[in-house]
Amino acid sequence: MINPDFGLLFWTLVSFSIVVFILGKFAWKPIMKSLKDREYEIENAIQSAKQAKVEMEQLQASNEKILLEAKSEREQLMKEAREVKETIIKDAKSQAAVEADKMMKAAKESIETEKAAAISDIKKQVTELSILIAEKILVKELGNQEDQKKYIDSLLKDINAN
Amino acid sequence: MIATAIKAVKQTFLIVSLILLSWSQSMAAGGHSDEGFQPGAFIMDHIADSYEWHITTIGEKHVSIPLPVILYSEEKGFDVFLSSKFHHGHDAYKGYEIAHEGDLKGKIVYQNDGGEWVRPWDISITKNVTALLISMLILLWVFISVANAYKRRPGQAPTGLQNMLEPLILFIRDDVAKSSIGEKKYERFMPYLLTIFFVIFLNNLMGLIPFFPGGANVTGNIAVTLIFALITFVITSLNGNRNYWGHIFWPPVPHALKPLMIPIEIIGVFIKPFVLMVRLFANITAGHIIMLGFFSLIFIFGAMSPAAGYGVSVVTILFTVFMSFLELLVAFIQAYVFTFLSALYIGMAVEEAHH
Numbered sequence: 001m002i003n004p005d006f007g008l009l010f011w012t013l014v015s016f017s018i019v020v021f022i023l024g025k026f027a028w029k030p031i032m033k034s035l036k037d038r039e040y041e042i043e044n045a046i047q048s049a050k051q052a053k054v055e056m057e058q059l060q061a062s063n064e065k066i067l068l069e070a071k072s073e074r075e076q077l078m079k080e081a082r083e084v085k086e087t088i089i090k091d092a093k094s095q096a097a098v099e100a101d102k103m104m105k106a107a108k109e110s111i112e113t114e115k116a117a118a119i120s121d122i123k124k125q126v127t128e129l130s131i132l133i134a135e136k137i138l139v140k141e142l143g144n145q146e147d148q149k150k151y152i153d154s155l156l157k158d159i160n161a162n
Numbered sequence: 163m164i165a166t167a168i169k170a171v172k173q174t175f176l177i178v179s180l181i182l183l184s185w186s187q188s189m190a191a192g193g194h195s196d197e198g199f200q201p202g203a204f205i206m207d208h209i210a211d212s213y214e215w216h217i218t219t220i221g222e223k224h225v226s227i228p229l230p231v232i233l234y235s236e237e238k239g240f241d242v243f244l245s246s247k248f249h250h251g252h253d254a255y256k257g258y259e260i261a262h263e264g265d266l267k268g269k270i271v272y273q274n275d276g277g278e279w280v281r282p283w284d285i286s287i288t289k290n291v292t293a294l295l296i297s298m299l300i301l302l303w304v305f306i307s308v309a310n311a312y313k314r315r316p317g318q319a320p321t322g323l324q325n326m327l328e329p330l331i332l333f334i335r336d337d338v339a340k341s342s343i344g345e346k347k348y349e350r351f352m353p354y355l356l357t358i359f360f361v362i363f364l365n366n367l368m369g370l371i372p373f374f375p376g377g378a379n380v381t382g383n384i385a386v387t388l389i390f391a392l393i394t395f396v397i398t399s400l401n402g403n404r405n406y407w408g409h410i411f412w413p414p415v416p417h418a419l420k421p422l423m424i425p426i427e428i429i430g431v432f433i434k435p436f437v438l439m440v441r442l443f444a445n446i447t448a449g450h451i452i453m454l455g456f457f458s459l460i461f462i463f464g465a466m467s468p469a470a471g472y473g474v475s476v477v478t479i480l481f482t483v484f485m486s487f488l489e490l491l492v493a494f495i496q497a498y499v500f501t502f503l504s505a506l507y508i509g510m511a512v513e514e515a516h517h
Binding site: 002003004006008009010013015016018019020022023024026028029030031032034035037038041 | 211232265269283284285286287288290291294295298301302305306308309312313316317328331332335349352353354356357361383384385386388389390393
């Protein structure tokens with residue numbers, strides 16, 4: 001039992017050597033390579049996944065930043081617009097007031113002028129009328145006192161009517 | 163859930179029992195002789211190599227596969243013939259016969275000119291050689307198809323056979339080679355380590371199957387383990403660097419201790435592979451002997467009375483089922499230990515100085 005048999009020694013050595021050679025060339029080499037490649041690929045995939053995650057986070061952060069910026073910009077714009085609106089309204093109002101003042105002033109002036117013109121016209125007419133009355137009084141020689149008085153009354157009445 | 167588990171256990175038990183029964187049956191022929199059943203002869207007969215592969219015995223008729231006998235001697239030259247010419251060891255052929263007693267019992271011998279019985283150079287394809295070759299063919303077929311699976315589906319998850327063997331391959335690579343030899347140098351030794359692991363593992367397992375093509379005691383044969391250990395020794399020695407040999411021939415111990423340490427270190431170089439050889443041989447052979455011992459009980463008690471034989475067979479089957487499971491574990495552990503220690507020795511040989 002403990003004497004190694006030559007035949008078995010020989011065949012073990014021969015068959016084992018052949019098997020090591022064939023398996024080494026056609027099995028272990030491709031298997032080892034595939035395993036290594038796959039491990040490398042997995043490692044790579046994990047790495048790129050991690051990187052993608054980081055990039056995603058960065059992207060999200062920048063998105064948020066952009067959103068925030070957009071929001072503040074919009075607010076700014078709105079604020080500006082509101083301001084512009086208010087200034088425009090204010091300007092319009094003040095301009096309108098100025099215009100109105102101007103018009104009022106012009107109207108007043110023209111009323112004044114008209115009034116002055118009318119007054120002077122009245123004065124002129126009164127003068128003319130006085131002259132006319134005086135002329136008529138002078139022209140008509142009054143017969144009596146009664147007639148005189150009557151005449152003056154009618155004249156006055158006439159003036160009043162005018 | 164529990165019901166299915168129990169059912170599975172029952173089925174396993176039944177199958178294992180049947181296998182073991184067939185084993186005990188196929189062995190029954192071995193130990194019988196005129197003096198009755200002899201357990202010692204029965205056991206030795208079954209763990210030893212033989213020139214034919216005995217399948218079973220039906221009545222008085224032996225059913226066995228004849229194997230080629232290849233002999234060479236200076237006196238008789240080359241001879242190649244089938245072992246069936248010996249008629250199960252009863253007849254002589256061309257002056258050769260199978261020795262029935264003495265140191266050469268069970269081997270082919272011939273009478274030389276001086277009248278002595280001597281061994282020719284014998285490279286017969288014996289039972290163990292056949293089993294070894296079958297296991298090698300299985301390995302080639304399995305691993306080349308697995309390699310093709312890797313080539314066919316690069317970078318994808320393994321399936322089927324590939325999936326079954328990948329953990330073992332990774333185990334040998336990561337936990338045996340890388341950890342013992344180191345990340346830098348392990349790759350060169352992977353073909354040897356993987357092959358030796360799977361050869362030993364497969365042959366251990368095949369040794370547990372009681373019928374053809376299993377049942378041969380290949381890894382429990384010292385010639386086989388000697389070659390495996392020798393290859394480890396050769397690889398270790400060829401790859402030994404300055405640091406390794408320096409530790410052996412000029413160990414870093416005080417000068418007074420050197421005369422003691424140098425011989426110890428030199429003997430250690432040879433003891434390492436020797437231990438590898440003996441460990442595997444002894445473990446596997448011991449497993450076979452225990453199993454055969456249990457079966458012998460059936461025949462010992464059966465010789466007293468048939469009822470006792472049947473009664474003991476129940477106990478025997480229970481014990482052998484238990485032993486079979488244990489031997490499954492041993493089959494793996496011994497393959498692992500052999501590979502691991504080989505890797506460790508290689509690792510020591512290629513280790514760089516670190517002081």
